[in-house]
Amino acid sequence: MSEKSRDADxxxxxxxxxxxACEDCVxxxxxxxxxxxxRLMRNEAEAEDVMQETFLNAxxxxxxxDGRSELLTWLYRIAYNAAMARLRRRQPESIxxxxxxxxxxxxxxxKELFDWxxxxxRELEKAELRAEMEKAVLDLPEKLRAVFVMRxxxxxxxxxxxxxxxxxxxxxxxxxxRARLGLRERLSTYFAxxxxxxxx
Numbered sequence: 001m002s003e004k005s006r007d008a009d010x011x012x013x014x015x016x017x018x019x020x021a022c023e024d025c026v027x028x029x030x031x032x033x034x035x036x037x038x039r040l041m042r043n044e045a046e047a048e049d050v051m052q053e054t055f056l057n058a059x060x061x062x063x064x065x066d067g068r069s070e071l072l073t074w075l076y077r078i079a080y081n082a083a084m085a086r087l088r089r090r091q092p093e094s095i096x097x098x099x100x101x102x103x104x105x106x107x108x109x110x111k112e113l114f115d116w117x118x119x120x121x122r123e124l125e126k127a128e129l130r131a132e133m134e135k136a137v138l139d140l141p142e143k144l145r146a147v148f149v150m151r152x153x154x155x156x157x158x159x160x161x162x163x164x165x166x167x168x169x170x171x172x173x174x175x176x177x178r179a180r181l182g183l184r185e186r187l188s189t190y191f192a193x194x195x196x197x198x199x200x
Contacts, residue, residue, distance in 0.1 A: 007071040014062050026055055029072055032154050033079045039149045040083040042138055050086065054079040069163045073156070076164035080146055087142060136186040140179055147172055148179040 001009070010028075013021030030051060037050035057078050058065075065074055137145060137153075150161045151172070158176075162169045 004070065008067075011062070011065070011067070011071060014059065022055075022059055025058075025071075029075055030055070032072065033075055036076060036079055036146070036149055036154065037083055039137060039145060039153075040080070040142060041086065046086060050079055050082045053082045057082070070160065073160045073163045076150060076154075076156070076160075077166065080165055084142065132187065132190050133183075136183050136190075139186065140182055144175050144179040144182065147175040148183075151176055 006028075010021055010025050014025065033054050034047055034051045037054075038044065038047035041047045041050060054075060058075055065071075069077075137148060140148060146165060147161055150156045150164060151158065156164070158169050158172050162172045165172070
């Protein structure tokens with residue numbers, strides 16, 4: 001059975017009042033929703049709250065879900081909106097991503113470059129590097145982080161991310177580009193300072 005067929009079966013069972021279908025839905029989709037919420041909220045307790053809120057809101061509104069998008073995409077949208085609402089209550093945004101400078105003006109071009117291809121494979125697999133990557137992702141602005149997490153870490157398509165966030169595909173690509181530039185700069189700086197300088 002395909003993913004789409006499994007979701008269609010889940011939806012039919014949930015709408016018919018099958019409580020076990022709700023449990024199956026949570027079990028199937030909670031890990032991805034939690035990972036997104038955790039990376040947006042940067043707090044385990046708040047991520048749990050966002051995840052619970054996501055499923056509660058989804059089950060309440062299940063009759064209004066028209067099925068034009070995939071179930072998981074719809075759940076990501078609910079989770080993203082719940083997380084953003086909590087973050088807005090926590091502190092107002094200082095600048096929107098749309099108002100930020102375009103990458104072409106050089107503002108997001110890495111200031112320090114490092115030849116990643118010269119690194120031994122074992123260095124790339126270090127837990128320290130994974131931790132640094134996770135920190136770098138968490139330091140991205142929320143809107144860039146959401147796109148990067150959904151597209152690169154949760155492997156959603158550009159169209160699914162656009163649907164989940166309620167934005168156009170072109171804006172997803174722009175935000176993803178900016179996120180990658182930010183991460184490249186952060187990790188280039190890390191490599192330049194942390195790795196032994198014995199390449200001359």
